[in-house]
Amino acid sequence: MSDNRPLLEVKHLKEYFNINMGLFRSKPLKAVDDVSFFINKGETLGLVGESGCGKTTVGRTILHLYTPTSGEVIYDGKPIRTRADIKEFRKKATMVFQDPYSSLNPRMTVSDIIGEPLDVHGLCANKKERQERILELMDYVGLNSEHAARYAHEFSGGQRQRIGIARALAVNPDFIVCDEPVSALDVSIQAQVINMFDELQEKLGLTYLFIAHDLLVVRHISDRIAVMYLGKMVELAPASEIYDHPMHPYSKALLSAVPVPDPKVARANQRIVLSGDIPSPLNAPSGCPFRTRCRYATEACAAEMPEFREVTTGHFVACHRTAEIN
């Protein structure tokens, strides 16, 4: 599916938000803390983790919806730095949002919603061309042309998500950040939308960063999967590899906690139940962020954040004790 040329590279990306702690005092919330990875052309990289781990922030910071605190985003060999870079970049990279109910303007018709990116980037010479492009996009995502004049509230959740996807495709992008695009949908509709992402990727040669918390969905759609915990990336490997041989203690627990839709497997499953809650990112533990819930934690884990290194080909893990526990 993918040729081995990175389309997008993220180097030491950091995104800190300043939180007011009272008059004249503020504290950085390290939403994303030193994350590096790359995505090859035509590939789908799944990004998983629990709420508050920074996966959405990674997606938004890549698109410069948030200005990165430090670090670099390199697209097609060119770093994104100036405003002009960003504008140019946003013609190539777009986003599909989680909630199809709040991400569409209720006062705009479907054709206005899909046409807006065309207007912003001045991609259509005249009205006729614009209209044709809108209808073509609607056809891509399986919407009828008669839907063009309707408003978003007239559609079901699945159809709204199709409108959101058509909008993301309007600028003819190469790269799409999909932020939990199916988690608000019912099971029977979810499969339709997942298939559509698959088909569009084949047809248009798209590259996805697919952010989700549903691990079954992510495994289905991704070529490689990255796991995040409290702003840090703890493991990254090809999809089948991470499911069959997770190496980081957090990935192990996360994968074993997924309820399998098969009663016999579910009853026999030895779940690793983690104790405690995710610490607040405002008071993240020193060293490895997972050490407070990790049964293998030692003093070394508290002292220093383990390096994110390649253990076997293409399999990256950030854990001091990788060799001992696997």
Added chain:
Amino acid sequence: MALLEVRHLQTSFFTDAGEVKAVNDISFNLERGKVLGIVGESGSGKSVTAYSIMQILAGTGKIVGGSIKLDGQELVGAGEKVMKNVRGNRISIIFQDPMTSLNPTYTIGKQLTEAIMLHTDKRGAEAKARAVELLKLVGINEPEKRLKQYPFEHSGGMRQRVMIAMALACEPDILIADEPTTALDVTIQAQILELMSSLQKELGMAIIMITHALGVVAQMCDEIIVMYAGSICEQGTADEIFYNPCHEYTKGLMRSIPTADTAGRKLQPITGTPIDLLNMPEGCPFAPRCDNAMKICIRHRAERMLINDSHAANCWMNVKKGVEKGEIILDEEGGAYCE
């Protein structure tokens, strides 16, 4: 006699646009100490079923027919006095969203002791001791300290534990859990499900588990009911439903979930969109989306058909299959009888 017997329950909401039959003629039994799962999509009527049992429907909602018997005692039309005694004492409910189901302006202790004092004779120090005991039961550390805290000082998983503690205050016979882990993260979901399993075994109560996640029912439930558009499609033991689905909707659901085998392949989704409850078709509600729908499916709703002792489905495909196998024989007038 089953602990809870629901027969031909019908619940409707009377809206400006017309009558919405949210629950349309459903029947099931819940045995003591068993876990029953109700699965379905949004709008399938699974939560309304639970609210009907508790009789906590919104103002426009009304039970229009059927019966709900708890230990032989009829609850439909029994009146508020009886229901006050049932709610919390005999049947408890926990809701989906632990963030909004606790009052943010009262401490955990105040809300927990309120439930205890309402249903038992315990007062003051005694009620507080019971609250501490309950928090310990649901695995909360330092319960004395927690009692003085407000809901915002607790994470989602902790709040759901508090909700469970509150629901267990009177050791009910039945615990209804309405999407108890949907708002929680995977690792926290695992904690809560494990807690519910161990409490169920320890206290011997029955659980009605309402969820849209097939993984959760596979892990937790003895029996499963699959609902679509207010009706039951299929009911049976967990193994029967997962390994021998006999309704086209259940089959479609099972096919559409991603598993290890589907990686790199296309999923087989159910086509179409969920039905509009204001415009219900005459026949099977799933027929408009069903790939194998026959003429009869569009005209007549299928009755409940027994597949075996522990499995029933409302789908005409079973008759077709029976005829093909020679188990059902059609006579000349078009009637059918079983061999």
